[in-house]
Amino acid sequence: MTLTDSTTRHTDGTTELPAMSMRDIVDGHTAGHLVVAADDYGWWTDLLDGVPVHVSTPMEDVVADGLTRAGLLIREGETLRLTVAGRDVAAHRGFVRVTVRGWEPTFRRLASAREADRVPAATEPDNVARGCTDIARRRPEILAAVGGALAADEPGVTIDLGCADAGRVALLSALAPHEQFIGVDIEDGVIADATVDMAARGLAQRISLLTGSVQSTDDRPSWLDEVDCDAVTTAMSFFLLHQLASDGGGIAAVLRGWMEWFPNLRRVVIGDGIRLTAPSWTQQPWFSPTYEIYHAITGVRLWSDEEYTAAFAELGWTVRQRHSDHTMLVTTILER
Ligand SMILES: C[S@@+](CC[C@H](N)C(=O)[O-])C[C@H]1O[C@@H](n2cnc3c(N)ncnc32)[C@H](O)[C@@H]1O
Structure with missing residues (x-):
């Protein structure tokens, strides 16, 4: 992709990159x-x-x-x-919430972590969850594409890995009315609140929420015992795979683990941020520098478009749809 470049060129031949x-x-x-x-x-x-x-x-x-x-x-x-x-x-308020509230505790630790290699992420989970759902909600046509793919197929079970407040699952349940949904997230408080919310909205019969880790390269988690794994036909994960892949041996390793948990998967939907760097922040799309710096602090790797594409192909998944949201946020619907 082309990044902007409004570099200042001085008459003596020196240049200055654009500044904030x-x-x-x-x-x-x-x-x-x-x-x-x-x-x-x-x-x-x-x-x-x-x-x-x-x-x-x-x-x-x-x-x-x-x-x-x-x-x-x-x-x-x-x-x-x-x-x-x-x-x-x-329309973009979710990005503001994630950075101003959700990630602020991590940035705050920078000074005291001066000698550290990295600062473990310290987030406000409710604000990250709400911000991410607002980010998803502002491009309804992308969720509509996912819902449309589910609705056009035989009814099945869709699992959202790292579902946060289940906002995305709730929206999809209206778009694919015969599909059953499961959401899993590591934050028990977020899942507890979301469970109450789903019940209040009359969605408890269609959406089951579970607490636990979806890191597939670790030991088999106990929440899987509550799931009919053979029945799961679609796995989706938004804004989490980059982190799991950093901790767990790469994108393909994490996806392969999910494919072993759910042997009858016929669709995978992945939404994530793509690594886009440039010498100066002002040459990047907004949010890209923040996303990049936050992950550099926490030691989480960001992955390029080519790395996602190679992992999908290695595991035999065919890209059916690809939607670029904000320049650096890409949602891919894959089938096999
Ligand atoms: C950036 S948020 C994205 C939330 C949601 N997928 C969305 O896009 O709206 C990442 C989510 O993954 C959850 N999470 C982080 N590590 C996890 C793990 N190992 N297992 C399950 N959930 C995890 C966090 O609690 C958080 O809700």
Whole structure:
């Protein structure tokens, strides 16, 4: 892919790579907090859905004023509406939540880990889960493609490995009404909350949630005893394979393990970030530098498009559909 290059070339022949400004650094940080606060108030969802939003408390007033002066909202009296830039931020708010809230505890440890080779990831799991579901939700056509592939096939059982708050599974259950779903995640608190949520939404009969590790290169996990493994026909995993592959001997090794757990798999759906680096952050698509730096800190490898493609081919999977979301986020539907 082509990365942008707005390098400054001086008359003496030297060059400077594009830099971030002080405003990007200082005010961008504050704007991130305001965007998450507004999300917690439900403003972005309402504004994108055309639901009127009114400012009614002094703290809401501070947030609305900041976001208005940042150019993301327009204020008409006590009523808010989105600017063009605000609409873009509202749609991408999941990325803001993951970085500002979800990953912040890891970045915070950098100073004290100066002598360390890496900083083990310390996340706020609920914020990572919610941010990721918002990222998935903003491109409904990609989920619709996955749901369409499930619905067009014989009904089966789809398992989401690293399902977080089961947001993606819940959305898919509406698109493939005859499919059964299982979600597994290592965070027991996230699974406990999601289980209550699925029941409240009347989805408990169609979606079973389990706690445990889906790292297939470790010992066989006990949660598999609760699953009819022969019945599982589709395995999917979003934004987790890169991490499991780093810890577990590569992409093919992890996928091969899942294929052994579920011998009748006929479809695999993988969504993940692709490694895209450049000499300066401003030459990369936004979020790419953050994604790259976060993983460099935690010692998790990122994998190139070619490495994913080679692993899929090695295991006999054929790419049926490939959807690029944000430049660096790719969802692949594979069948055999
Ligand atoms: C970046 S989030 C992606 C969440 C979700 N798949 C999505 O895209 O919306 C990664 C998820 O994997 C979970 N996770 C991390 N390591 C895991 C493991 N070994 N087994 C199962 N889940 C794991 C985390 O708790 C988190 O919910």
